[in-house]
Amino acid sequence: MQKEVVLFLPVDDNDRRPPTYSSFRADMVLAVSTTSLCWVDLRTGILICDNIDMLAAGTTEDALVFRFIPLPDECAMTPNPLYWSRLAEEYRTMSCLYPETIKFVCMDSYTQDHPLEKSMLTTWTLHSPLTEHWHWCKETTVCLGDLLDDLPILKDNMRLLVPSRPVISMDRSIVVTHLIVTGFESKHDQGQWEATALYKLSIDSNGATVLEIPSAGSQVLPYSQIFSCYIQEVLTLSIYSALF
Numbered sequence: 001m002q003k004e005v006v007l008f009l010p011v012d013d014n015d016r017r018p019p020t021y022s023s024f025r026a027d028m029v030l031a032v033s034t035t036s037l038c039w040v041d042l043r044t045g046i047l048i049c050d051n052i053d054m055l056a057a058g059t060t061e062d063a064l065v066f067r068f069i070p071l072p073d074e075c076a077m078t079p080n081p082l083y084w085s086r087l088a089e090e091y092r093t094m095s096c097l098y099p100e101t102i103k104f105v106c107m108d109s110y111t112q113d114h115p116l117e118k119s120m121l122t123t124w125t126l127h128s129p130l131t132e133h134w135h136w137c138k139e140t141t142v143c144l145g146d147l148l149d150d151l152p153i154l155k156d157n158m159r160l161l162v163p164s165r166p167v168i169s170m171d172r173s174i175v176v177t178h179l180i181v182t183g184f185e186s187k188h189d190q191g192q193w194e195a196t197a198l199y200k201l202s203i204d205s206n207g208a209t210v211l212e213i214p215s216a217g218s219q220v221l222p223y224s225q226i227f228s229c230y231i232q233e234v235l236t237l238s239i240y241s242a243l244f
Contacts, residue, residue, distance in 0.1 A: 008057070027088050030096045036130055042088035043077045045070040050130055059084045072124055074104055095168035097175065102126040104136075105166045105177050105237070107144060119144040121166070121177065121203070140177075147203065147210060153183070160184040160193060163201070177203045 024047065026039040032048070039047040042078055050065040075092075092106040105125040125138040148161045162182045169176035183197035 016210065028094055030094060030102065032096050032102065032129060034098050038096075038129070040094050042092040042094070042106075043071075046094075046126075046129065048129060059221075065180070069126065069134055072138070074122075074138075075104075075108060075124075082083070090164045091166070093168055094165045097168065100128060100130055101176060102129055103168050105168055107163065107166065119163075121147075121163075121179075123175065123177070142203065145199070148181070151181075151201075160186075169202075174204060179203065214234060 024041045024044055026047075027042045028040040030040060032036040032038055036050045037050075037052055038046055039048075046069045048067045048069065050067065052064070054064075072218040089212050090102070091108065093103055094104050102125070104126065105121065106124075107119050107121045121144050123141075123144040125137045125139055126134060127137060128134045141145045144163055148163070151161070153161065160183070162184065163179045164182065165180040167178040169178065179200040179201045181201050182195050183199065185196045186192075186193050201210060
């Protein structure tokens with residue numbers, strides 16, 4: 001099936017907000033409720049296709065309803081080639097944790113010429129995305145610099161910790177954001193920074209509490225292995241909950 005959709009992307013409003021990108025690229029695909037699919041551009045917004053269930057039942061594709069929801073104004077991306085060259089998944093993510101509720105996590109000061117110690121991890125909630133009354137709510141903001149300072153990992157001028165790749169937990173009892181923290185060491189003989197360790201950091205966004213810290217000196221693992229380990233933890237927890 002092919003269907004052309006015109007996106008009403010946000011535009012400049014008398015220079016009162018930063019200019020945004022005029023293109024759309026799907027970074028993620030989410031299912032909302034049992035009737036809708038969402039294509040997510042983590043720099044621009046969400047394209048929602050409603051009535052998917054009617055299409056599956058053999059109804060004509062004219063029943064499909066498309067709607068575009070822009071990201072919160074605070075998350076508007078300025079058209080800087082430096083930021084565009086980086087994958088949006090390195091500092092933003094979304095997940096549908098509850099029916100008709102979408103969570104959005106971003107750490108944008110990390111990409112907007114702010115030092116790492118001033119970077120903020122912000123959680124947003126999109127309510128009622130399948131209606132005309134959708135709205136964003138800003139939930140929590142956590143200073144990444146403070147979190148990294150509290151980690152029991154040796155830090156000095158020769159070492160640097162860089163968080164990236166947020167993943168939102170699927171545990172409905174509490175919203176947890178998982179981050180990959182890469183440890184770099186300065187190599188004077190080469191004049192470069194080298195990745196020497198990789199940590200998985202789990203954060204209770206509500207209380208800004210680090211829930212899980214792997215032991216220092218962990219070996220550098222591919223991101224795919226980190227994600228696989230996270231999925232296995234979720235499956236194990238689900239099986240345990242079903243049994244007890």
